[in-house]
Amino acid sequence: MRWYHGYGPMTGGVLLWVVLVSLVAGAALVVALVALRGRRSGSATHVLDERLARGDIDAEEYERVRRALRPS
Known part of the structure; x- marks a missing residue:
């Protein structure tokens, strides 16, 4: 009797690696997006x-543009 039901004895290990690599790649993507967002300045006065x-x-x-940016 085959204990692995026809999927092969290493299927669990391969799936584990796929999950781990996906998690690491996702974490790297999040870090990269946060770093890129940090470089952008969201404030008009900062750009000015x-x-x-x-x-x-x-x-x-x-001064003219700064006055125009101030809320009334």
Whole structure:
């Protein structure tokens, strides 16, 4: 009598490896997505600060846009 019902004696081990590799790949994907999201700046004022620091806009433009971004 075959105790493994025709699936082979190593089926359980292979399935375990597939599950483990999937978990590790999923964890790596989550870490990568969190890292990429952390690089994006969600704040308009932060983007405005960066543009001023790079010299893309002058102080007048900075103040004008900053005032426009403030909630009334």
